[in-house]
Amino acid sequence: MRLDKFLAASGVGSRSEVKQLLKQKRITVAGKVVTSPKIQVEADSQVELDHQPVNYQTNYYLLMNKPKGVITATTDKSQRTVIDLLGAEEQKLGLFPVGRLDKDTTGLLLLTTDGELAHRLLAPKKHVSKVYQAKIEGIVTDQTVARFAKPLTLKNGEVTKPAKLEVISSQKDANISRVIIEITEGKYHQVKRMFAAVGMHVLELHRLKMGQLELPADLKPGQYRLLTKEELASLTK
CATH class of the missing domain: 3.30.70.1560 (Alpha-L RNA-binding motif)
Known part of the structure; x- marks a missing residue:
């Protein structure tokens, strides 16, 4: 896979933010500084940011501020879904919403590919x-x-x-x-x-x-971002 995809999937930042890190020569692969986002790497490649290891993320976690007028589903023949709000690249990841917000309900919505985490958050006995x-x-x-x-x-x-x-x-x-x-x-x-x-x-x-995941005040309706490592850790405690 491309290095910029590896870094973005690992929570380092968006593709544009990753390009800036590369320009600043803060990324190394196998101990060598790289500046091109197109370099091919594997999931187990030795990638570092500021001399700190970056581990490839096999699951994806997005935090969305759901707007009114879209349904909480992955696909629908007649209505716009929360997945339709994502960019083309994110739509290819197989993300699904954790739980459901009504069409006219707004606010925090977690999208992920992690079925185990979704089950844990929605399980009645967990009382999240x-x-x-x-x-x-x-x-x-x-x-x-x-x-x-x-x-x-x-x-x-x-x-x-x-x-x-x-x-x-x-x-x-x-x-x-x-x-x-x-x-x-x-x-x-x-x-x-x-x-x-x-x-x-x-x-x-x-x-x-x-749970411990809060809707950021600066995330506007329809916007989304990757969970931070701290936010993800709070959900997996």
């Missing part, structure tokens, strides 16, 4: 937390917060685990509340169904956090 910011039609009171802090029965009879609910603001004249909610399950449309169970309606839903 998800934190959302939501705009609610209805006034969320202390009583509502207390109800969410206990197992809540949904309209179809399902019972959720306790959730943390925090009110950010309320507009009584507009009958609108803004809240932060943390859940440890992944039931279908769970947050929307929890508010429906207490007679309220979710107008907007935005995921801020999954």
Whole structure:
């Protein structure tokens, strides 16, 4: 494979960032400084950045700020998917979304080729937390917060685990509340169904956090980037 692909896949940086590192003569292959991104290397080649080994990454991990209007799927005949937002090179990697955000839900979405990690993050027994910011039609009171802090029965009879609910603001004249909610399950449309169970309606839903992985404030809707080594390590603890 090309050296720039090796380095980009290993989390060193984007292709353009890798080219800059090569120009700065900071990359060595088998102990020799290289400046061309086209040099062919193998997965087990001895590649170093600033004299530190770079290990080829066999799996890929992308963090996306999902925008409204796209579905969380790999392919669809009629609707645009999160994979369609990726560049041509990333679309060839076989990435898939970890979990699902509704078409109108925005925010943090992890895309990977690592099935084992995806299973671990989604397994019910792992209780990986998800934190959302939501705009609610209805006034969320202390009583509502207390109800969410206990197992809540949904309209179809399902019972959720306790959730943390925090009110950010309320507009009584507009009958609108803004809240932060943390859940440890992944039931279908769970947050929307929890508010429906207490007679309220979710107008907007935005995921801020999954486990220890947080949505960067500077990542705009539709943008994505590779996970840092620290972020990946936080998910694999």
